[in-house]
Amino acid sequence: MNVLEIQHLVKEYTDADTPVRAIDGISLTVAAGEFTAIVGPSGSGKTSLLNMIGGLDTPTSGTIHVQQQNITQLTAAQRIDFRRNHIGFVFQSYNLIPVLTAIENVALILQLQGVSKKERQQRAVELLTAVGLQDRIHSRPANLSGGQQQRVAVARALASRPTFVLADEPTANLDSKATENLLQIMQQLNKEEGTTFIFSTHDQRVINKARRIITVEDGKIHTDEQVVPDSATTLAPMV
Amino acid sequence: MIWSIAWRNIWRNKTRSLVIITAITLGIFAGVFIIAFLYGWVQQRIDAVIQTEVSHIQLHHPAYLSSQELTDYMVLNDTLQKALAQQTAIQHHTTRLLSSGMIASAETKAGVQLIGVVPETEIAVTNLHTHLVAGTYLEGIKRNPIVIGQQLAKTLNVKLRSKLVITLSEMDGTLTKATFRVAGIYTTANTAYDETKVFVRQQDLRRLLKAPASITHEIAILVHENGVEDAVVQELGTAMPTLDIATWKTLMPEIQMMHENMSVMTAVFVGIILLALGFGIVNTMLMVILERIPEIGMTMAIGMNTRSIFLMILAETLCLAMVGGLVGILLALVLIRFTQYTGIDLSLWAAGLQATGFDTVIYPQITLIEILKVTCLVILTGILAALYPAKKAISLNPSEALRTR
Ligand SMILES: Nc1ncnc2c1ncn2[C@@H]1O[C@H](COP(=O)(O)OP(=O)(O)O)[C@@H](O)[C@H]1O
Ligand SMILES: [Mg+2]
Numbered sequence: 273m274n275v276l277e278i279q280h281l282v283k284e285y286t287d288a289d290t291p292v293r294a295i296d297g298i299s300l301t302v303a304a305g306e307f308t309a310i311v312g313p314s315g316s317g318k319t320s321l322l323n324m325i326g327g328l329d330t331p332t333s334g335t336i337h338v339q340q341q342n343i344t345q346l347t348a349a350q351r352i353d354f355r356r357n358h359i360g361f362v363f364q365s366y367n368l369i370p371v372l373t374a375i376e377n378v379a380l381i382l383q384l385q386g387v388s389k390k391e392r393q394q395r396a397v398e399l400l401t402a403v404g405l406q407d408r409i410h411s412r413p414a415n416l417s418g419g420q421q422q423r424v425a426v427a428r429a430l431a432s433r434p435t436f437v438l439a440d441e442p443t444a445n446l447d448s449k450a451t452e453n454l455l456q457i458m459q460q461l462n463k464e465e466g467t468t469f470i471f472s473t474h475d476q477r478v479i480n481k482a483r484r485i486i487t488v489e490d491g492k493i494h495t496d497e498q499v500v501p502d503s504a505t506t507l508a509p510m511v
Numbered sequence: 512m513i514w515s516i517a518w519r520n521i522w523r524n525k526t527r528s529l530v531i532i533t534a535i536t537l538g539i540f541a542g543v544f545i546i547a548f549l550y551g552w553v554q555q556r557i558d559a560v561i562q563t564e565v566s567h568i569q570l571h572h573p574a575y576l577s578s579q580e581l582t583d584y585m586v587l588n589d590t591l592q593k594a595l596a597q598q599t600a601i602q603h604h605t606t607r608l609l610s611s612g613m614i615a616s617a618e619t620k621a622g623v624q625l626i627g628v629v630p631e632t633e634i635a636v637t638n639l640h641t642h643l644v645a646g647t648y649l650e651g652i653k654r655n656p657i658v659i660g661q662q663l664a665k666t667l668n669v670k671l672r673s674k675l676v677i678t679l680s681e682m683d684g685t686l687t688k689a690t691f692r693v694a695g696i697y698t699t700a701n702t703a704y705d706e707t708k709v710f711v712r713q714q715d716l717r718r719l720l721k722a723p724a725s726i727t728h729e730i731a732i733l734v735h736e737n738g739v740e741d742a743v744v745q746e747l748g749t750a751m752p753t754l755d756i757a758t759w760k761t762l763m764p765e766i767q768m769m770h771e772n773m774s775v776m777t778a779v780f781v782g783i784i785l786l787a788l789g790f791g792i793v794n795t796m797l798m799v800i801l802e803r804i805p806e807i808g809m810t811m812a813i814g815m816n817t818r819s820i821f822l823m824i825l826a827e828t829l830c831l832a833m834v835g836g837l838v839g840i841l842l843a844l845v846l847i848r849f850t851q852y853t854g855i856d857l858s859l860w861a862a863g864l865q866a867t868g869f870d871t872v873i874y875p876q877i878t879l880i881e882i883l884k885v886t887c888l889v890i891l892t893g894i895l896a897a898l899y900p901a902k903k904a905i906s907l908n909p910s911e912a913l914r915t916r
Pocket of ligand 1: 286287292293294315
């Protein structure tokens with residue numbers, strides 16, 4: 273089953289009166305359970321693409337269907353509901369609310385969904401345990417390493433049981449050990465929970481972990497191939 | 512959760528928050544203290560007017576206040592006595608004979624108003640006898656004792672037991688003279704009063720005026736507590752529709768007006784303080800929003816609705832305003848409490864103050880209503896100051912906000 277169908281997507285920004293075509297006619301489908309990397313150099317249009325898929329931005333033309341729903345026709349208020357209920361976001365940075373602890377950050381999104389206090393507490397602990405942070409649930413982001421912060425962000429992204437997780441260069445600020453660690457957790461959640469991941473990167477080590485690699489250049493899809501990823505056993509043990 | 516986030520957010524930039532909180536604290540502190548100061552000042556003048564000069568209520572012949580004629584008198588009949596006795600709100604009342612006259616010492620003379628009092632009932636209604644600086648309240652001198660103000664004593668250059676000759680007209684207009692002896696000298700906060708009002712025994716004045724025993728020019732009434740005087744006036748009015756019955760507010764309209772002017776003045780003063788603080792808060796919150804653009808973009812991205820984001824900014828602004836406001840109010844209350852006992856002596860700065868009838872030592876006071884009003888205004892200022900920054904925050908575009916690094 274396809275969770276995502278994109279047709280003839282175009283995004284133009286007007287920068288100082290000259291239109292910039294960041295996405296130039298992308299068509300693409302993603303099936304449930306995929307572990308897909310969007311790969312391309314800086315400025316190739318990865319963020320623009322992910323933002324439109326996630327309902328953060330609207331395309332100039334073209335359509336995006338998430339679970340058969342055309343999200344390009346949603347109002348701003350409807351897009352907020354859509355994001356809350358369908359998308360789990362992991363950004364490069366500024367993922368967490370600095371004044372909230374790890375568990376509060378994860379539980380906040382569940383509170384927005386109206387989940388009862390007991391239930392969101394339970395799920396938050398469960399997810400933080402799954403990303404290996406059971407000992408740090410009451411730490412604030414400032415007291416966590418960059419890698420740990422990104423793991424909290426992954427737990428937060430999964431908390432709302434989204435249709436898929438969108439991760440825009442989630443490892444860009446991490447060292448290689450933390451990068452491998454985060455990827456291993458993402459792979460594990462993908463395998464065990466069946467969560468669909470779509471992430472962008474230009475880091476070769478990350479690309480090597482993907483099962484499908486879509487390369488973009490100048491807002492167009494250059495290649496799109498299914499691959500056999502590196503074995504998870506070669507990764508460093510989870511800390 | 513929103514309040515908890517708001518509260519913790521305040522302490523992210525301690526210096527900035529403390530600066531604006533301190534500004535709010537100082538502003539509210541000053542505002543509340545000024546209110547208490549002015550209120551105490553005016554209230555003291557009102558109390559003095561009531562306790563020393565006019566009492567709560569006065570009864571006159573309807574023409575007396577404008578004519579000041581001896582013949583515009585009231586008759587102390589049964590109806591009047593009964594009507595007064597029936598009012599349980601009345602603490603005490605006293606009757607007075609009034610006359611204008613000329614007072615002369617060996618050196619000079621002056622125009623005065625003679626007030627013929629019954630000391631036994633007068634001291635239960637007015638407190639002039641507590642303002643004596645020398646002598647007694649019409650006691651110790653057998654024939655024609657008189658109590659005069661210190662200012663007048665200075666003008667006439669007389670002291671205790673000095674002789675004074677008073678010239679006045681009898682009820683029928685015939686001029687007459689009598690010798691009085693100074694029994695006491697008083698001083699109030701109102702020099703103009705001290706210069707013109709002299710007190711004699713009612714029986715002495717009655718004899719001089721050749722006035723019948725049953726007549727009186729003025730009845731002064733003290734009620735049990737401030738505020739009930741209007742109701743008493745209404746009830747007395749129905750019992751005695753032919754008399755002029757008025758409260759201190761009508762008798763001394765300038766005092767009532769002063770009270771109102773003070774309210775307007777404090778409102779303007781507090782308004783200006785709050786306006787200035789409001790702009791300070793707006794500025795602080797705009798800095799906050801600017802600093803947190805990517806973070807706000809992230810909360811929008813993960814599905815926090817605009818209402819929640821708006822409320823979060825509002826809550827944070829209110830926390831700032833209320834912390835500053837409450838500390839300011841508390842500090843002001845402490846200072847008010849303290850100065851309520853010690854008083855604030857203005858005599859060094861305001862030598863001419865006493866001539867206007869004001870005390871030079873001010874005892875600030877404030878009512879719960881005023882404090883609640885200020886609290887509400889602080890909250891209102893917080894809400895208004897939050898509107899623009901909060902609107903800025905919710906009009907951010909999440910994808911652009913997230914690109915801001
Ligand atoms: N808000 C914007 N206004 C103008 N141009 C933009 C804006 N956002 C992105 N772009 C341009 O669109 C192109 C694609 O950017 P982006 O999607 O961020 O690529 P990537 O994430 O792969 O680095 C770039 O040329 C960038 O300069
Ligand atoms: Mg990017």
